[in-house]
Amino acid sequence: MRSPQDELGKALYDALNPLASAIRSRRSGLSADRMWEADPVEVTLSVLAAWKVMDAEVKRLTAHAAATAGSYGASYEQMGAAWGITRQGARKKWPDAVSRTAHATAGRRTLALFGGTAELLQAPSGGWxxxxxxADGASAAATEGTCYATAEEAAAHAGAFLDEHALDCSPEARTR
Known part of the structure; x- marks a missing residue:
């Protein structure tokens, strides 16, 4: 019986091997079906080089995911826990993922649409x-006691209000 780690390794190999094979083929100058006929050292070095390309891309995608998490208010402590490292390790691994002002603004976001602005506020309970x-000067807020599950949901409701109170309400003006 295979372990989950073995299953993951096989799935990754199966998914990435065609790409690695193409890289090996280009490096060796032989077609994919003849590539293994090359000098064994050259073949194995081309395998190593192909997996290095894959490793660099995974690192880039990981850094992008960390930056995205940070932009939504995740802390280095949370990212470290998700990655299985300490808060300090996460800060070292992704130094720009969390802005220094993130803690001050973690539960507050500003939305500017249709000439108006809305502030999204996170309650201590986590709701928004x-x-x-x-733009026409009208003010409004979420109905008393209304709490949205996500910032995106609150933004959708705020955006609908801003749309209704744009100065030029014609559909053509909104698409410009």
């Missing part, structure tokens, strides 16, 4: 609400 001022 909003307050806004439309």
């Amino acid at each position: 609400s909003w307050t806004g001022v439309g």
